Structure formats: structure tokens, C-alpha cells
Amino acid sequence: MPHILTVDDSASMRQMVAFTLRDAGFEVSEAEDGSEALSIAENNSFDLVLADVNMPKMDGISLIRKLRTLSNYQYTPLLMLTTESSMERKSEGKEAGATGWIVKPFEPDNLVATIRRVLG
Amino acid sequence: MGIDVSRFREAFFDESEEGLATLEAGLLALENGQADEDTLHAVFRAAHSIKGGAATFGFPDIAEVTHHLESLLDQARSGQRRLGSPEINALLSAADCVRQQIDAARAGESVDTATLKPVLSALEGLHEAAPAVAAAGASDRVASASTTASAGVGWRIHFVPEPHLLKTGNDPIGILRELHHLGECQVRCDVAALPGLQELNPEALLLGWDIELTGEIAEAQVREIFEWVEDDCTLQVDPLAPTAEATPQAAAERPEQVASSAAPPKVASASASEQASIRVPVDKVDALINLVGELVITQAAIAQDSSGLDPVANERLLNGLSELERNTRHLQEAVMSVRMMPVGMVFSRFPRMVRDLASKLGKQVRLQMSGEATELDKSLIERLSDPLTHLVRNAVDHGIESPEKRAAAGKPPEGTLSLAARHESGQVLIEISDDGGGLDRERILEKARFNGIIQEDPATDEEIWQLIFEPGFSTAENVTDVSGRGVGMDVVRRNIAALSGRMDISSTPGAGTRLTIRLPLTLAIVDGMQIAVGDQVLVLPLGEVIESMQPRPCDIEGVAGHPRLLRMRGDFVPIVSMRARLGTPGEAPPLTESIAILVEAEGRRIALVVDQLIGQQQAVVKSLSTNFRRIEGIAGATILGDGRVALILDVGDIVRGLRQPQAA
Numbered sequence: 001m002p003h004i005l006t007v008d009d010s011a012s013m014r015q016m017v018a019f020t021l022r023d024a025g026f027e028v029s030e031a032e033d034g035s036e037a038l039s040i041a042e043n044n045s046f047d048l049v050l051a052d053v054n055m056p057k058m059d060g061i062s063l064i065r066k067l068r069t070l071s072n073y074q075y076t077p078l079l080m081l082t083t084e085s086s087m088e089r090k091s092e093g094k095e096a097g098a099t100g101w102i103v104k105p106f107e108p109d110n111l112v113a114t115i116r117r118v119l120g
Numbered sequence: 121m122g123i124d125v126s127r128f129r130e131a132f133f134d135e136s137e138e139g140l141a142t143l144e145a146g147l148l149a150l151e152n153g154q155a156d157e158d159t160l161h162a163v164f165r166a167a168h169s170i171k172g173g174a175a176t177f178g179f180p181d182i183a184e185v186t187h188h189l190e191s192l193l194d195q196a197r198s199g200q201r202r203l204g205s206p207e208i209n210a211l212l213s214a215a216d217c218v219r220q221q222i223d224a225a226r227a228g229e230s231v232d233t234a235t236l237k238p239v240l241s242a243l244e245g246l247h248e249a250a251p252a253v254a255a256a257g258a259s260d261r262v263a264s265a266s267t268t269a270s271a272g273v274g275w276r277i278h279f280v281p282e283p284h285l286l287k288t289g290n291d292p293i294g295i296l297r298e299l300h301h302l303g304e305c306q307v308r309c310d311v312a313a314l315p316g317l318q319e320l321n322p323e324a325l326l327l328g329w330d331i332e333l334t335g336e337i338a339e340a341q342v343r344e345i346f347e348w349v350e351d352d353c354t355l356q357v358d359p360l361a362p363t364a365e366a367t368p369q370a371a372a373e374r375p376e377q378v379a380s381s382a383a384p385p386k387v388a389s390a391s392a393s394e395q396a397s398i399r400v401p402v403d404k405v406d407a408l409i410n411l412v413g414e415l416v417i418t419q420a421a422i423a424q425d426s427s428g429l430d431p432v433a434n435e436r437l438l439n440g441l442s443e444l445e446r447n448t449r450h451l452q453e454a455v456m457s458v459r460m461m462p463v464g465m466v467f468s469r470f471p472r473m474v475r476d477l478a479s480k481l482g483k484q485v486r487l488q489m490s491g492e493a494t495e496l497d498k499s500l501i502e503r504l505s506d507p508l509t510h511l512v513r514n515a516v517d518h519g520i521e522s523p524e525k526r527a528a529a530g531k532p533p534e535g536t537l538s539l540a541a542r543h544e545s546g547q548v549l550i551e552i553s554d555d556g557g558g559l560d561r562e563r564i565l566e567k568a569r570f571n572g573i574i575q576e577d578p579a580t581d582e583e584i585w586q587l588i589f590e591p592g593f594s595t596a597e598n599v600t601d602v603s604g605r606g607v608g609m610d611v612v613r614r615n616i617a618a619l620s621g622r623m624d625i626s627s628t629p630g631a632g633t634r635l636t637i638r639l640p641l642t643l644a645i646v647d648g649m650q651i652a653v654g655d656q657v658l659v660l661p662l663g664e665v666i667e668s669m670q671p672r673p674c675d676i677e678g679v680a681g682h683p684r685l686l687r688m689r690g691d692f693v694p695i696v697s698m699r700a701r702l703g704t705p706g707e708a709p710p711l712t713e714s715i716a717i718l719v720e721a722e723g724r725r726i727a728l729v730v731d732q733l734i735g736q737q738q739a740v741v742k743s744l745s746t747n748f749r750r751i752e753g754i755a756g757a758t759i760l761g762d763g764r765v766a767l768i769l770d771v772g773d774i775v776r777g778l779r780q781p782q783a784a
């Protein structure tokens with residue numbers, strides 16, 4: 001069962017994502033900001049990380065940049081969850097090593113479809 | 121499948137309220153110049169999160185207002201705009217608006233557009249007046265439809281990824297699979313760039329693909345699949361055959377990129393779980409506290425029953441019992457702490473309130489707060505909000521003078537209002553102090569005489585200050601819509617007394633007023649003194665007890681042989697016989713063989729006369745009014761170690777009763 005890490009400072013959003021993904025049969029861990037996510041990720045091997053962009057302490061883009069430097073996340077799909085679809089943020093994310101992005105708001109079903117697609 | 125997002129709404133509401141508080145506090149800090157860059161980011165993030173949540177959980181109207189908030193904040197964040205007072209005002213009213221919307225949404229309603237319109241247009245006006253900003257914020261969606269070309273029999277796709285593609289977590293196989301879902305695919309892989317096996321670097325992607333995709337597929341659909349990688353590859357998408365005319369259904373955006381706010385049916389919100397904290401309904405916590413209370417009672421009963429046991433023969437049992445006692449106490453403390461919340465929850469509303477009030481009254485007020493982290497039982501926190509609000513309003517309205525008056529008195533034009541909370545000897549102290557004009561002794565006396573509150577003037581200032589707590593008392597020259605009509609202070613004191621709290625005032629003319637509120641940490645447990653009256657055991661909350669003594673004949677003052685007053689600590693205080701009060705049958709022992717307990721409530725001291733003191737014990741308070749009905753003079757009941765029920769006295773009630781003429 002693929003193990004997904006969802007990172008969001010908004011509890012409601014995180015719970016919604018986590019619930020949706022668990023309901024779809026994924027194993028889900030949660031973190032509420034980038035630095036927490038990083039420390040959880042270092043001790044685990046997630047198959048996919050879904051990170052909100054705008055977070056306190058460490059934002060999603062910095063998280064992705066750091067994760068990419070870890071040997072077990074070199075090829076892992078790292079997705080940004082963002083409402084800022086301006087190319088600037090996206091390319092910043094891409095530059096940091098993001099696989100792609102999901103734009104908020106989204107339908108839960110579509111989130112699952114996208115993640116299934118990414119995980120193959 | 122279909123996940124019902126409405127179950128997360130409650131969490132969204134709570135979080136939005138927290139976000140609004142952050143937003144408001146941040147804006148006020150920005151206005152006062154006390155903010156740094158992090159504040160602005162935190163404020164932006166708060167607006168941003170609410171917007172994202174609102175759109176996700178089906179509240180497009182909230183998303184719209186927060187979108188405007190966010191846009192303006194974004195300009196500030198990127199340094200394109202300075203937040204001056206018109207901006208802060210507009211942002212604060214927008215925040216109010218969002219709060220209204222959240223409240224309405226909680227109730228299943230929505231705020232009408234007439235309310236929203238002025239707020240939105242104010243924000244829009246400011247936003248447009250700014251230097252050109254990327255209007256991208258307005259459309260958070262992927263504009264893919266615009267590039268949609270007509271569909272024909274299919275597409276020829278030339279796809280050569282950059283060697284580093286794998287390191288972005290993207291997988292060309294997945295992309296091919298996606299294309300395959302769209303229609304029939306003929307795939308040719310170009311391996312020309314591959315080096316020999318010896319030089320092969322498995323991390324570099326050196327393949328290219330030519331794909332012939334057949335079917336009635338829009339170009340946008342094809343491009344969408346490559347959306348995440350289009351900067352990391354060479355991509356060409358050409359029609360397979362001469363295109364036919366455009367098909368109407370061509371512009372199909374991928375659904376996951378598109379806003380959707382279809383509101384699913386309402387369902388009661390589930391209790392939400394997070395990693396760092398969990399939200400639990402209060403009644404569950406209360407049930408737990410209640411059970412622990414029972415456990416404490418049982419433990420006390422066992423301790424009492426076992427007190428006569430031979431310590432040598434029963435050493436192991438007694439050791440176990442003392443362990444049990446310690447663990448029970450720790451368990452109780454731990455459970456009680458679950459209900460503890462920082463007093464900052466109440467304080468947080470005041471910066472905004474003081475700001476608005478001060479500007480309405482043409483005053484300059486600086487608010488200082490300290491000790492926001494001081495913890496207090498949740499039920500106390502909730503019930504503290506109204507009285508504190510009233511006191512803060514009063515301080516701004518009546519306490520702090522106008523800048524002119526202050527200048528004339530040689531004070532800085534800006535008044536200071538301080539709110540401080542701290543723990544002190546098992547109680548929580550909250551102080552509200554101002555550097556205003558202080559209470560006007562003469563005017564209070566005049567008013568009290570006029571209203572018939574007093575017949576003769578009290579001796580001390582403390583007693584005079586207490587007069588402002590009398591019902592119907594008000595010294596404000598003009599009734600304002602800020603502090604109301606002087607009906608407040610007596611209600612405030614009653615509210616604080618209902619929390620087993622005490623209020624003290626000190627005031628210096630020209631230098632200010634300080635109100636001190638003392639509260640117990642919790643209402644669920646009370647440190648009590650057990651007293652005996654006849655064959656009844658009663659519990660007196662220790663916080664109200666000052667001292668106890670056996671009266672000497674020379675300290676008793678009487679009228680016609682009936683003792684009325686007792687000298688305690690140099691003052692004569694009224695005597696209240698608990699036997700008389702409770703209607704205890706039997707002959708009362710003479711006063712000199714009884715015990716007098718000096719208690720204080722509502723600023724008055726009385727001597728409660730009881731037969732005997734038994735000792736001190738923590739009592740778990742059980743409500744009489746929920747189990748039976750409210751009885752005057754009784755705060756509740758508790759179960760003693762021996763299983764008997766003891767009533768807990770309400771000293772405030774007894775003191776109040778004395779003021780009625782018939783009880784005097």
C-alpha cells in the first residue's frame with residue numbers, strides 16, 4: 001500500500017486530504033509544516049509527498065528542495081498543493097524539484113485520480 | 121466514490137476563527153508599527169488559508185471576500201504597497217465581514233450581498249489604485265481552454281524529455297499511460313542518444329518518443345498531460361491529419377485543476393483528529409473529570425476505612441493505598457489540565473476593541489497585555505469574557521481621559537491600559553489597570569447618597585469604591601453607547617462571584633484605577649474547610665476564609681442580649697449563626713464555645729459561627745442545581761470520605777442575604 005505524506009498547516013485541509021486518501025486505500029501520514037514534514041520524511045520512506053506551498057516555519061517549496069537532496073527522495077513524486085497557480089510559484093517549485101502541482105480547491109475524487117495517476 | 125467534504129467544515133470554521141484572530145492581531149501590530157516581516161507573512165497566510173479552505177469546503181462567498189483580502193495583502197507582501205490606515209481599516213472590516221460569514225455558515229446561512237458590497241468595493245478600490253500588479257491572483261486556475269485547438273482524428277506528439285526528468289519525480293511511462301487512456305497510441309521510442317552500456321547513467325533519461333494518438337481528442341487534453349513537464353522537455357503536438365472544424369466539446373479542462381464549489385449535503389461534523397492535538401467534545405472531557413472525581417471520593421473512603429488498620433500487619437496494603445492516593449491525585453491534576461486554556465483566548469479580542477473604542481471616543485489608548493499564556497479552566501475562560509469586556513470598555517470610556525484633559529494634567533496624551541494575568545498561590549489573578557483620572561470619591565459618595573444606596577458615608581476608600589458595584593450605580597456624566605447605562609458593574613461583580621472569584625479596586629486620583637480579579641483555577645474542585653453544625657458537616661471554600669477563632673466575651677457586641685457583632689482583626693463584623701441559617705434543631709452552644717470564621721465576599725466580611733472545625737480537604741463539586749435545584753447560600757455538594765454528602769456553602773450568597781433588611 002503506497003504511503004503518502006500530506007503537509008499542510010491548515011488542519012481542515014490536511015484532514016480532508018488525509019481522509020480522502022485513506023478512504024482511497026492509501027496509508028497517510030500528516031505533518032503541519034515543512035520542518036515537521038522533513039523530520040518525519042527523514043525517518044520514513046514515503047511513496048509520495050503532497051505539500052502545501054504556503055506554510056509557516058518551512059514552506060512547501062523549501063521542503064521539496066530539501067527532500068530532493070535526501071537519497072531516498074531523489075525520484076519520489078513530490079507534489080505542491082497550491083492556490084497560487086501563477087507561473088512564478090510553479091516554476092519556483094519546479095526548480096526546487098517538484099514533480100507537479102495540484103491546484104486548490106479540488107474535488108476529493110480528482111485528488112485521488114491524480115495521485116493514482118502519479119503513482120501508476 | 122465521493123468524499124463528503126462537509127464533515128471537515130467544523131474544523132474549517134474553528135481554524136478560520138483562529139486565522140481571523142491572527143489576521144486581526146497582525147493588522148493591528150502593523151498599524152502600530154510593532155510588526156516585522158513575519159507578521160505580514162502570517163497575516164497573508166491566514167487570509168490565504170481561509171480562502172483555500174472556503175473554496176474547498178463549499179463557501180464561495182467567503183472565498184471571494186478572502187480573495188480580495190489576500191490580493192491587497194499580497195501587494196503589501198511583495199513591497200508594492202504600504203499598508204496605511206485606509207488599507208488597515210478596509211482589511212479589518214473585511215475580516216469582520218468574513219467573521220460574520222463564518223458565523224452565518226455555521227448556522228447554515230449566508231450573509232446577504234448588501235452587507236458585503238461596501239467592504240468588497242473598498243478593497244477593490246484600494247487594490248486597483250495600486251501600481252500594476254500581476255492580476256494572476258484573480259484566476260487561480262489553469263488557463264488551458266484558451267489554447268485549445270480543434271480536434272481531429274488525432275495528434276502526432278514529439279516528446280524528448282531533458283535528462284534530469286526522473287529527478288523531478290516524473291515518470292515518462294506514466295505520461296505514456298495517460299495518453300493511452302485518451303485514445304489509441306502508436307509509440308516509437310528513440311534510443312539514438314543512449315551511450316554504450318559502460319557509460320550508461322541510469323539516472324539520466326536519454327530517450328525520446330514519437331507518439332501517434334488517434335481519437336477525437338482536444339489539444340488541451342494532450343497538453344494537460346504534459347503540464348508538469350513542459351519546462352523539462354521538448355514537446356511538439358501537431359494534428360495527425362488536416363483538421364476538421366472545431367468541435368463544441370473541445371474545451372475540456374482537466375477537472376482536478378478546476379474550481380468546484382458544489383456543496384455536498386450537510387452531515388454532522390465528525391470529530392477531527394490531527395497529529396499534534398485532537399479536538400474532543402467538552403462533554404467527553406467532563407465525563408472523564410466526573411469519573412476521576414468519583415475515583416477520588418472512593419479513594420478517600422478507602423483511606424478513611426483503612427486508617428484504623430495495624431500498620432505493621434498491613435504494611436503492603438497501606439503502602440499500596442498511599443501509592444493509590446498519589447496516583448489518584450496526579451490523575452486528577454492531569455485530567456483537569458485537559459480543560460485548561462490560556463487566558464489569551466479572552467485577551468485576544470481586546471486590541472481590536474480598544475482601538476475601535478478609542479478612535480470612537482477621540483482618545484489615545486495604548487493597550488499592554490501580559491501573561492496571556494496563564495491557564496484557566498475552560499468554563500471560567502468562557503464566562504470571563506463578558507465581565508472582562510465590560511471592564512475594559514469602562515476603563516477606556518470612563519478611566520482614560522481625553523488627550524486634552526491629559527495634557528492639561530501634565531500627562532502624555534496617550535493613555536495606557538494594561539491587562540495582566542498571572543498565577544498566584546493557587547489562584548489566577550487578572551489585573552486591569554489604567555493611568556486615567558482615577559475614581560472620583562466625591563462624585564461616588566454624592567451619587568450613592570442621592571440613590572439611597574448609603575445612609576452614612578463609609579469610612580474607607582475601599583468601601584467607597586465598592587459602591588460602584590451596587591445595582592443601578594453610574595457616575596458617568598453622559599450615558600454613552602460605549603459603557604452602557606451604568607447597569608454593568610453590579611452584573612460584573614455577580615458574574616465574577618458566580619465563578620467563585622473576587623474583585624478588588626484600588627484607585628488614586630489623577631493616577632488611575634486598578635481592578636484585580638482573583639479566580640480559582642477550576643470550578644470542579646474546591647479546597648474546602650470542613651465544619652460541623654449540629655450533626656451536619658459542611659464545606660466552606662478556603663479561598664473565602666480569612667481566619668477562625670473562638671470568640672472571647674470582650675469581643676462580642678450585642679443588642680438586648682443577642683450577639684450581633686464580633687471584633688475580629690480590629691473590626692466589628694456582623695455575626696451569622698449557621699445554626700440559625702440552616703435551622704439546625706437543638707440548643708446552640710454559647711458563642712464563646714463556638715468557632716467564628718471570618719469570611720470575605722463581595723468586599724464585605726462577616727463572621728460565620730459554627731460548632732466545630734473538622735479539617736481541610738479537597739472537595740469535588742457536584743452541582744445541586746443540575747441534580748436537585750438551586751438553594752440560596754449553597755454552592756453545591758460533595759461526597760465526604762465516609763460517603764456522606766456535605767453541602768458546600770456559598771459565602772457570596774450569605775453576604776448578599778445579609779444586605780436584605782430582614783436578614784440584617
